[in-house]
Amino acid sequence: MGKRNKTAASAAPVVKKKNFFQLLWKYRTLTLMCIPAIVFFFMFSYMPMPGIWVAFVKYNYRKGIFGSKFVGLQNFEFLAQSGKLWSLTKNTILYNIAFIILGNLLAVFMAILLNEMASKLFKKTAQTMMFLPYFISHVLVGVLVFNFLNYDTGFVNTILTNMGLERWQPYADPHVWPVLLVIIYLWQQTGYSSVVYFASIMGIDGEIIEAARVDGANAFQKIRYIILPCLKPTVVILLLFALGGIVKGNFGLFYNIIGTNSMLYDTTDIIETFVYRATMTDFNFSTASAVGLYQSLIGFFIVMVVNFVVKKIEPDYSLF
Amino acid sequence: MAKKKDLDLASSSAKVKLGVSDIVIRTFGYILTTFYALACIFPFLIILGSSFTSESYLNRYGVQLIPHEFTLEAYKAVTKSGLIWKSYILTIAITAVGTLIGLSIIAMTGYALQRRDFPFRNVISFYIYFTSLFAAGLAPYYLLMTQTYKLKDSYLAVLLPLMMSPWLIILMKNFVKSIPHEITESGKIDGAGDMRIFVSLILPMLKPALATIGLFMALGYWNEWYQSSLFLSSRVDVKPLQYMLYETVNSTEALKQTVAGQYITVTDIPSNTVKMATAMLATGPIVLLYPFVQRYFISGITVGAVKG
Numbered sequence: 001m002g003k004r005n006k007t008a009a010s011a012a013p014v015v016k017k018k019n020f021f022q023l024l025w026k027y028r029t030l031t032l033m034c035i036p037a038i039v040f041f042f043m044f045s046y047m048p049m050p051g052i053w054v055a056f057v058k059y060n061y062r063k064g065i066f067g068s069k070f071v072g073l074q075n076f077e078f079l080a081q082s083g084k085l086w087s088l089t090k091n092t093i094l095y096n097i098a099f100i101i102l103g104n105l106l107a108v109f110m111a112i113l114l115n116e117m118a119s120k121l122f123k124k125t126a127q128t129m130m131f132l133p134y135f136i137s138h139v140l141v142g143v144l145v146f147n148f149l150n151y152d153t154g155f156v157n158t159i160l161t162n163m164g165l166e167r168w169q170p171y172a173d174p175h176v177w178p179v180l181l182v183i184i185y186l187w188q189q190t191g192y193s194s195v196v197y198f199a200s201i202m203g204i205d206g207e208i209i210e211a212a213r214v215d216g217a218n219a220f221q222k223i224r225y226i227i228l229p230c231l232k233p234t235v236v237i238l239l240l241f242a243l244g245g246i247v248k249g250n251f252g253l254f255y256n257i258i259g260t261n262s263m264l265y266d267t268t269d270i271i272e273t274f275v276y277r278a279t280m281t282d283f284n285f286s287t288a289s290a291v292g293l294y295q296s297l298i299g300f301f302i303v304m305v306v307n308f309v310v311k312k313i314e315p316d317y318s319l320f
Numbered sequence: 321m322a323k324k325k326d327l328d329l330a331s332s333s334a335k336v337k338l339g340v341s342d343i344v345i346r347t348f349g350y351i352l353t354t355f356y357a358l359a360c361i362f363p364f365l366i367i368l369g370s371s372f373t374s375e376s377y378l379n380r381y382g383v384q385l386i387p388h389e390f391t392l393e394a395y396k397a398v399t400k401s402g403l404i405w406k407s408y409i410l411t412i413a414i415t416a417v418g419t420l421i422g423l424s425i426i427a428m429t430g431y432a433l434q435r436r437d438f439p440f441r442n443v444i445s446f447y448i449y450f451t452s453l454f455a456a457g458l459a460p461y462y463l464l465m466t467q468t469y470k471l472k473d474s475y476l477a478v479l480l481p482l483m484m485s486p487w488l489i490i491l492m493k494n495f496v497k498s499i500p501h502e503i504t505e506s507g508k509i510d511g512a513g514d515m516r517i518f519v520s521l522i523l524p525m526l527k528p529a530l531a532t533i534g535l536f537m538a539l540g541y542w543n544e545w546y547q548s549s550l551f552l553s554s555r556v557d558v559k560p561l562q563y564m565l566y567e568t569v570n571s572t573e574a575l576k577q578t579v580a581g582q583y584i585t586v587t588d589i590p591s592n593t594v595k596m597a598t599a600m601l602a603t604g605p606i607v608l609l610y611p612f613v614q615r616y617f618i619s620g621i622t623v624g625a626v627k628g
Contacts, residue, residue: 023439029514030438033428037448040425040484044461045451047468051460065463110356113349122350128611129357132364135610136603137543137562143569143599144363147370147383153592155366158382191360192621199622218341252546259570275458280550285459292457300454 055289075290084274085294092249092270098182099189099250100242106190108231111197112223127198130191142256145184174267177258181268185253193238200234201227237310237317244306247299251276271295364607371395371597375590394593395601401580403557404564404601411561414479415541422483423534427526430492431518436501445493452486462550477551478560482540488533491624495529496522532620535613542606561602568598 024031055075057068079085110130117123133141148155149170157167170176204227212222249270258268260277271291278288311318365385370378371394372387381388398404429448433441455461471477499522507517523530548563557577559567567574575591578598583589610617 027438027440027514030432030435031440033432033514033518034440034444036425037429037484037489038444040480041448041451043469044481045455048456048460048464051463052456054459054463064467065460110353113345113353116345116349117353118346122353126353126357128614130360131614131617132361132607132610134617135539135606136364137545137565139543139545139562139566139569140599140603143565143595144367146569147367147596148363153378153382155363155383158384161382187360195618195621199618218339219345220341223345256566279459279462285463288459289457292459296454296457303453 052289052293054285055293057286059284059286075286076294079287079290079294085291087266088269088271088274088291089247089298091268092272093246095178095181095249095270096242096246098178099185100239100246102182103186103189103193104235104239104242106186107193108197108235110190111194111201112227114194114198115201115227116219116223127191130194132191133188134192138252138256141184141188141253142259145180145257149180171261172263174264177264177268181253181257184257185250188253196238197231197234200231204230233314237314240306240310244303245299246302247271247295249273367596368600371593371600373593375593378592394590394597397579397583397590397594398597398601401578403578403580404561404598406558407561407564410475410558411542414475414544414560415538418479418483418541419534419537422488422537423530426484426488426492426533427523427530428518429489430496431522431526432514433489434493434496435504435514448486448489465551472551473553473556474551478544478547481547482537482544487624488536491536491620492529492533494623495526495532499525528616528619531613532616532623535616536620539606539617565598565602569595 051065054065054068056070056072057065058071058074059065060068076085114123114127117126147153149157149168151157151167151169151171160167170180208226209222212226217225249272251270251272254268254270254273255276258264258273260281275288275291275295278284278291307318366383369385369387370383372390372392373384374389374391374393377389378384429444432438433445435441465477466472471480503521503525504517507521512520543562544560545562545566548560549566552559552563554573564574564578568578572591575589575594579589579594
């Protein structure tokens with residue numbers, strides 16, 4: 001089909017246009033089946049794009065996006081000069097690096113451990129329990145964390161007081177949050193991310209493992225020389241894809257835990273939380289959009305690079 | 321299937337001759353996994369326990385796993401005004417409608433885009449996929465939704481944006497890929513149209529895929545709070561459950577509304593336990609249901625992990 005199409009196009013380019021409508025008619029049902037999705041993405045993903053213009057104007061509510069005064073790159077300059085852009089980028093990327101690396105390490109570790117367990121019932125129960133945090137909303141995560149850590153009634157402080165120790169006040173101390181947020185992230189995501197690794201371990205050819213057993217390999221050697229090498233391609237691909245999203249922050253997590261506690265912003269403010277406040281609290285659409293556009297462009301560039309790399313090492317997995 | 325059998329074989333022979341390292345790993349593994357699994361549900365359990373405690377006890381002694389004086393005070397306070405039941409009905413309605421419509425569209429699109437003979441499949445796939453590569457950002461989206469579409473304070477602003485995502489369509493495409501192309505061909509030979517082929521031949525084979533993707537969507541709708549926080553202001557009385565929880569926890573005004581008219585002053589409201597009871601009521605159905613449907617999520621995560 002594709003071949004015939006190509007020759008027709010190269011032989012007589014004038015016919016090409018007619019060809020398109022003929023194709024459209026021939027495949028009208030399949031095309032119609034795609035129309036709702038096309039309309040959806042047009043309305044909610046493509047329609048907002050012209051609005052990016054708001055990043056280049058001094059937004060005036062009465063005049064609208066395109067009637068407001070054009071100021072060029074002034075919004076970006078202000079953000080860059082104040083150091084805000086840099087600190088947001090730094091926070092977002094550093095958190096993501098910690099999430100990606102520690103998240104995958106813990107997921108691989110838990111998957112291997114689970115696989116070594118002999119009892120099926122234990123395996124099932126443990127996996128179900130580990131999966132719970134994935135199913136709850138970020139709002140509830142915020143509630144759980146607050147009740148765990150707050151000064152007056154929090155669980156940690158209840159224990160500390162019972163032991164006669166001094167109370168701990170994490171909600172007033174910005175330095176502890178990088179560690180806490182990483183732990184909370186791991187707590188919520190590991191059940192989910194270990195599923196992929198668990199599935200890849202189950203997919204390893206049982207004969208290889210049996211052969212190693214016969215040759216006298218012990219459990220450590222089996223993990224070191226069979227399971228880990230078998231997991232390597234999956235780990236690499238998942239790491240690379242995660243890297244593609246390195247400038248995208250986990251808004252729900254940060255916003256529900258830190259919220260509007262400005263005492264903690266130094267170490268916990270990421271691009272998403274800043275943009276959200278700029279939009280919803282300050283109604284500063286121009287600044288919000290400038291940061292958003294900056295993030296989208298960097299993100300786009302990184303995905304392109306990642307895809308290029310994936311294409312080189314494992315063409316089957318490349319995105320496009 | 322054969323692989324699984326082999327693996328069982330491997331572990332059964334392992335049972336016969338357990339080396340020292342196996343015993344070390346198993347013991348270490350049992351302890352660590354037990355500890356980790358308990359840590360996953362522990363924060364949840366202490367809220368559950370504390371939600372049955374009296375407010376005065378909680379404020380004096382803090383959050384505790386087992387309630388010392390069992391009381392339903394907080395649950396009575398939350399449920400009496402009836403607001404939370406309205407919120408339940410709203411959330412169930414949005415979840416059901418959104419999942420049904422979204423799932424139908426995703427299934428149709430996924431099938432059409434996986435048809436080898438469909439000449440526009442690459443263009444349309446890219447058109448959809450591009451939206452996950454580059455987004456306009458929050459501010460333009462917010463301005464469009466509120467000023468052009470006039471969706472401020474409308475439930476449509478919560479229902480519509482969650483109906484589809486490039487990831488879900490790719491997931492559906494991956495599921496459709498496993499259905500042999502010959503099925504479509506045989507339908508064509510019998511003279512069935514594309515829609516007929518899709519509905520009577522393909523859809524029945526997609527049942528596991530529909531369950532998986534439908535559950536992902538339903539979970540997304542149930543846990544939705546973000547679009548609500550953007551578009552539903554205080555002028556809307558009944559909010560989706562998770563956003564109702566968010567507001568009850570974060571604003572005294574909303575807390576007062578949740579327990580409407582039962583207490584004379586704000587200080588009388590058992591606020592800590594009310595927040596916990598609201599949290600438990602908003603999450604309860606998920607916690608009760610997920611052990612039975614988690615296998616669908618597992619298959620979805622495995623199928624969609626790499627390409628997505």
